[in-house]
Amino acid sequence: MHWKNWESLCKPKASGGLGFKDLEAYNLALLGKQLWRMIKKPTSLMARIFKSRYYRNSDPLNAPVGSRPSYTWRSIHAAHKLIQHGARVVIGNGKDTKVWQERWLGTAPVTTVQSVRLRPGQEHDVLSDEMRVSELMEANGRDWRSEKLEKLFTEETMEKILKIRPAGPHSKDTYSWEFTKTGHYTVKSGYWVQTSLLSVQQDN
Incomplete structure (x- = not known):
């Protein structure tokens, strides 16, 4: 028994x-x-x-x-x-991370972009599947393009993006594990x- x-x-x-x-x-x-x-x-x-x-x-x-x-x-x-x-993408220069497909927002668990802001007449090519995070950044590779963020994302998503500090134009995107202090699995x-x-x- x-x-x-x-x-x-x-x-x-x-x-x-x-x-x-x-x-x-x-x-x-x-x-x-x-x-x-x-x-x-x-x-x-x-x-x-x-x-x-x-x-x-x-x-x-x-x-x-x-x-x-x-x-x-x-x-x-x-x-x-x-x-x-x-696993979360740690944004370096953003060139290897696809905006809509990768998990790079939030923490434990990390998520993909969950919502977008669509306005009448907005160009469809802006929402390309191949759009990279680097396209949301200023030329210096460290600051976000506020106008573009406001055009594409809801307030909730914008807040998550603005909390991220890109590592700069000479740093590649990499992965970190959310459930250890070191970031290693x-x-x-x-x-x-x-x-x-x-x-x-x-x-x-």
């Missing part, structure tokens, strides 16, 4: 469980480590091999699983939701996100 289900036993002792590891969540956290390495080290041999096969025109964080994926890629891809929940933090945040969302 089973007096407690496995989910209850995997809860921390402070929450009435026995603190056992949720093996599925822990495996995703480990796979997340591999995905994070591919994101942070795009020139590594592993990243270059997968890029040539699965995301030639994208990046590992936004790549689809593709058709007939290998067991390894399918396994790593399973950690996408976990990494996307905590760890299996421990990934396991916490999977069990404490994502699992709760799935239950609801």
Whole structure:
């Protein structure tokens, strides 16, 4: 007879469980480590091999699983939701970050642009899928173009953008992990996100 289900036993002792590891969540956290390495080290041999096969025109964080994926890629891809929940783009010069598709606004979790301000007669090419964050900046690469922000975004989105301080024209965009002080992904933090945040969302 089973007096407690496995989910209850995997809860921390402070929450009435026995603190056992949720093996599925822990495996995703480990796979997340591999995905994070591919994101942070795009020139590594592993990243270059997968890029040539699965995301030639994208990046590992936004790549689809593709058709007939290998067991390894399918396994790593399973950690996408976990990494996307905590990975944020740190704006450098903004040239590598797409305004509408990347997660670069807000904190924990970071989001894409959620709303825009559309006015009568506004040019459709302004909302191009390929628009880069650098197009929202002044020539010095450190200040935002206020008029353009007011034209494109709602007040809420503008506030989030203005809180960001670009690193300058000579700095490339990079990724940071929201759930550690250092900004580096760890299996421990990934396991916490999977069990404490994502699992709760799935239950609801």
